[in-house]
Every structure is written in C-alpha cells, then in structure tokens.
Amino acid sequence: MRGSRRARWTFGAMMALGLAFVYVPLVVIVINSFNASTVFAWPPKELTTRWWVETAHNPSVRAAVVTSVEVAVVATAVALVLGTLLAFALARYRFFGQQAMSLLVVLPIALPGIVTALAFRTGFRTFLGLELSIWTVAIAHATFCVVIVYNNAVARLRRTGLAPEEASMDLGADGFTTFRLVTFPLLRGAMLAGALLAFGLSFDEIVVTLFTAPPGVTTLPIWIFQNLQRPNQAPVVNVVAAVLVLVSVVPIYLSQRVAGESTGGGRI
Amino acid sequence: MVTDTPVRVEEPAPLRRRLSAALFRHPRVRLVGLLTLPATWLVLVYLSALLSLLVTAFFTVDEFTGAVVRELTLDNVREVLTTPAYVGAAVRTVAIAATVTVLCVLLGFPMAFFMAKIAPPRSRNLLVALVVTPLWASYLVKVYAWQAMVQPETGLIAWLLTPFGLPGPGFGVTATVLTLTYLWLPYMVLPVYAGLERMPDSLLDASGDLGARPARTVRSVVVPLVWPSIVVGSVFTFSLSLGDYITVQIVGGRTQMIGNIVYQTYTSNLPFAAAIALIPVAIMVVYLALVRRTGALDTL
Numbered sequence: 001m002r003g004s005r006r007a008r009w010t011f012g013a014m015m016a017l018g019l020a021f022v023y024v025p026l027v028v029i030v031i032n033s034f035n036a037s038t039v040f041a042w043p044p045k046e047l048t049t050r051w052w053v054e055t056a057h058n059p060s061v062r063a064a065v066v067t068s069v070e071v072a073v074v075a076t077a078v079a080l081v082l083g084t085l086l087a088f089a090l091a092r093y094r095f096f097g098q099q100a101m102s103l104l105v106v107l108p109i110a111l112p113g114i115v116t117a118l119a120f121r122t123g124f125r126t127f128l129g130l131e132l133s134i135w136t137v138a139i140a141h142a143t144f145c146v147v148i149v150y151n152n153a154v155a156r157l158r159r160t161g162l163a164p165e166e167a168s169m170d171l172g173a174d175g176f177t178t179f180r181l182v183t184f185p186l187l188r189g190a191m192l193a194g195a196l197l198a199f200g201l202s203f204d205e206i207v208v209t210l211f212t213a214p215p216g217v218t219t220l221p222i223w224i225f226q227n228l229q230r231p232n233q234a235p236v237v238n239v240v241a242a243v244l245v246l247v248s249v250v251p252i253y254l255s256q257r258v259a260g261e262s263t264g265g266g267r268i
Numbered sequence: 269m270v271t272d273t274p275v276r277v278e279e280p281a282p283l284r285r286r287l288s289a290a291l292f293r294h295p296r297v298r299l300v301g302l303l304t305l306p307a308t309w310l311v312l313v314y315l316s317a318l319l320s321l322l323v324t325a326f327f328t329v330d331e332f333t334g335a336v337v338r339e340l341t342l343d344n345v346r347e348v349l350t351t352p353a354y355v356g357a358a359v360r361t362v363a364i365a366a367t368v369t370v371l372c373v374l375l376g377f378p379m380a381f382f383m384a385k386i387a388p389p390r391s392r393n394l395l396v397a398l399v400v401t402p403l404w405a406s407y408l409v410k411v412y413a414w415q416a417m418v419q420p421e422t423g424l425i426a427w428l429l430t431p432f433g434l435p436g437p438g439f440g441v442t443a444t445v446l447t448l449t450y451l452w453l454p455y456m457v458l459p460v461y462a463g464l465e466r467m468p469d470s471l472l473d474a475s476g477d478l479g480a481r482p483a484r485t486v487r488s489v490v491v492p493l494v495w496p497s498i499v500v501g502s503v504f505t506f507s508l509s510l511g512d513y514i515t516v517q518i519v520g521g522r523t524q525m526i527g528n529i530v531y532q533t534y535t536s537n538l539p540f541a542a543a544i545a546l547i548p549v550a551i552m553v554v555y556l557a558l559v560r561r562t563g564a565l566d567t568l
Contacts, residue, residue, distance in 0.1 A: 004476075004482050006482070007482035008386055010378075011378050011381055011382040011386050012382060012386065014375075014378035014379060014382065015378065015379050015382040015383070015387075015395075017375075018375055018376070018378070018379040018399075018453070018457075019379075019398060019399075021375070021450065021453075022398075022399065022402050022450070022453065022454075023402070024417075024424070025410065025413035025414060025416075025417055025450065026402060026405060026410075026413060028413055028416055028417065028424055029409060029412070029413045029416070032416060039422075040416050040419065040422060041422035042416070042422060042423060042424045042426075042427045043427065078309075081305070082305060082306040082309055082310075083306075085302045085303070085305055085306050086302075086303075086306040088302050089299060089302040089303045089306070093295065093298075093299045093302075095299060095303075101303075101307065101310075104310050104311075104314065104315065105310065107314070107318075108314060110503075110504075110507060111507065111511070111548075111549070111552065112507050112508070112510045112511020112512075112527075112548040112549075112552065113508070113511040113512065113513075113527075114511040114512070114513050114526070114527040114530050114531070114545060114548065115321070115511055115545050115548055115549055116511075118321055118530060118534060118541060118542060118545045119314075119317040119318045119320065119321040119545075120317050121534070122317065122320040122321045122324050122538065122542060123313070123314075123316050123317025123318070123319075123320040123321070124317070126320050126324065126336075127316045127317065127319075127320045128312075128313075128316070139313060140313075142309075143309070143310070143313050143314050146306065146309075146310070169292075174284065174285050174288035174289070175288035175289075175291055175292055176284060176288055197404070200404050201404075204404075204405075204406040204407060204408070205407075206407060206408045206514060207407070207511075207512075207513070207514065210531075211534070221406065221407075221408045224408055224409070224412070225408060225514070228412065228415075228518065237412070241406075241409040241412055241413070244405065244406040244409045245405050245406070245409055248401070248404045248405040248406060249401060249404075249405075251404060252397075252400065252401050252403075252404045256397065
C-alpha cells in the first residue's frame, strides 16, 4: 500500500490541499493588513504600511492589550498552581472520585462554549454573588486554563515516572530536597510550556469573555468583536488581526522548544 | 589519604527531616494537600456554575421588573420544546454540527494518514506542528478571515471562482459550515494521527499482499482500526460546533443557531436562555452515551 504510487500521490495531494485550506485564510489576513483601501476586496489594489503605524498609536487598542495581558497574567498564575497540584494528585495517587475529578478538569473546554459561558455568568451572579468585573473574567479564564497546564504536567509526570525521585531518596535526600533538585527541574519545562499556552489561550478568548465581562472591561478580542462591523475601523481591525496571527506562533513555538514535545500542547 | 574521620554525633533529626519523613509515611496527607486547592476551586467556581445554570433554567422572570424569580417552573422548557422556531434552530444546529464533523473526517483522515504512514518520519513533527499551530491563532481572527474569504463578489473564494463563472458562497449556512470545519479541523487530525501512528505498518503490507487495492485496504483495515480515534475527534468537532455563536453571527447571515438565541436572550431573560443552553448539553450527553457504547472513550 505504501508502495503504491497512486495512493501516495493521492494522499500527498490531500495533505497539500488540507494545509492550503488551513493557511490561506491566515495569509489573507496578513496581506489584508497592508491593504490601502478601507474596504475589503480581493485582491488588494494598493499596499501601504500606514495602518500599521496608525494602529500602533491607537489608544483604545493599547488599552485593550493592557487589559488582555492583565487578565491573562492572573489566569495563568492561578492555572499554573492549580493545574500542577492536580497533575501530581491525579498522576501519582489512586483515590475515590478520581475519574470524576479528571472529567471536571476538561469539562470547561469540552462542553459547548455557549454553555460554559452562560454557566459562568449565572454562577458568578447568583451562586457566588459577584458583580462582573475584570476579576470575574480572570477567574473564568483561569478555570479553563487549568486543563492546559494539567495536560502538559501530567504527560511529563507519566513519562518520567518515579525512578528519579526514588534514586534521590535512596541517596539520602529528604522529600523537600528531592523536590527542589529532582522533581521540580524535571517538571519545569512542562510547567513553562503549559503556562505559555494558557497565556495564549486566555489572551485570545472571546466566547466566555463576552459573558463574564461587564461593559467597560474590553479585552483585545472584545475590542475586535465590537469594531468588526464598523467600516471606518476596518483598517485598524485588520492590523490587530494580522498581529494576533503572527504573535500566536510565539507561544506554540516556545512551548515546543521548552517542553520538547510535539503535541496539541494540551489543548486536545 | 584520610587522616582522621570526624566522629559522627547522633543528633535528633531536624524538624524539616521529620516533617519530610512524616509526609512520606502518610500518602493520604500528601494527597489532601495536593487536592484541596484545585478541587475547591473547580467545585466552587465551575461545578456550582453548571448547577446554577441548570437550576436557573427552571426559574422565571418577573414580567415588569425583568428580575429573576426563584420559583420552579417547567414553562421555559415547555416553551423551548413547543416553539417551532426554537426546535428548528436546534435541528439546524445539529445538522450543521454533523456536517462539519463529516467534513472534518473527510478532510482530516487523508491528512492524518499521509502524516503517519506516507511522509518520511523526519518530517512528521514538522507536519504535526503545521497542523497544530493555527489552533493557537485567535479564534475571532480566524472567523474574521473567513468573512473575507466568503464575502459575496469581493471575497477570495468569489475571486477564485470568477473564471469558472460561479458565485462565491456569500454569508449563510455554507459559510458557517466552511468556517466551523476550518476552526475544528485540527481537533480531528490529531487524534486520528495518533491512532494511525499506533497501528503497525505491517497490517497495510499484509492487506496489500492478500490482494487488496489501496481503497479496499483503507475501507476494510485502516478505518475499522482507527474508528475509536475518529469518534474521539468527532466529540470535539461536534461539541464545539454545537456551542458556537460567534461564527454564525459573523459569517452566517441570517442563520440562527442555538448559540445565537442564547446570546440574544440572556440579558433580557436569563432563565429562558439557560433553558435553551440545556439543549446542547442534552445533545452532548446523548452523543457521549452513544460514543461510550463504542468503547472509544477508553482510549482517551
């Protein structure tokens, strides 16, 4: 089968077609950000860098970036702690309710987005009695980022096993020293990868953010969403979109470098 | 070389050492220490939110003040189930999600097969990275890109089709299906790729030696073996499509999906929005129950 030339060509062509399908829209976004016209029409007739300069000095874009970074930093920090603790608990122990626990971690990204979003909003306002604020956005983001850190950490814990730690203890180190000199250094890469990806996920999130943010708290995706249908903002939206496409490569590239694993990065 | 060995004085172990030893002897204590924080968070923030949503679906709103009245009633659920527009939207949503899933399989399976079985092993990691990277590009930006792709007359697809005298897809159901397929394709490719990688190559050779043509090998050997992986991928593509409200808003024209209706009603009538949001939950529960019977979830 692998020898069959026709089969190889057919599958090769499908692969090329698939990759084209995946990348053409992203290329269009980047090229379109240089479109001199304020109205989208393919192909662009004239190219300019004017909109990039204008966007860099746009105060509302800058404010939205700051808000997004603030939310993502808090969400990542919380997710890093919770996800790592959970990875140790679920990878190294057997206990009652373990299945339920591992299901509960993935549920926020496995359930349809609208359900998670509306659930957070209802839960915050009725059960927890919180007013929506930038904090409710961060809390919601942290909750679905836990699974990213968890998946990265748990994969690493399963792969390294217990042998290095047992060796350390056999050589006379106590639990704390072993953690500091053996466990943590082994896990560090995976934690960093998880944190980078969690940051990326939070920075881009829109489905849950729209439901958990009060008016006035504008993350970058919310800013794009609000300005999508305003024709006079189109050039700025185009540039922001292009930047997001280019920047999104950074966390996945870095996380693959530090973790050395080629997977969905814990998203799948 | 050693001149004098220092005399070792037996001291009581320092506190740290004793604490470490105590923790070592009591795994339950360590487990409680590890679990308390994340379990509390997930239960308090997330599980409670899901339960609030469930309960709210059975509340109602005061017609004058618009405030939520905490009285249990089945009115919302009844209204959702008996209004043709909502039932229609639910059916349409399931149809769209099913179409997207089928398209993801048709497009994703050959890609995964090429990556796992045909491409030289050296290039596999690169191909996986190429498929995964767009997953991390902003969801909203990808939908925005498709707005530019499908636009009537001035869109990229319309431009590509002009020489053939065909119009572009424009905004509507087709555009929604295309965009959702685009968004969730990596969620299908990766599990199928992982499944194919586990399948020994020798099975393909054996099938060929026994006289099967490639198409027959794919149909009778490969697909049955990686079926659980395809099912796992379909859980993602189906669930994600089911809960989408932004894609359809941007490229769907006047198309209504369950998510839209929730988005349009949640500020004015939260209990009603919650009742509608239970539809995708119910569908997913049924879907997962069906999937469970195939045993595919055990491989997750």
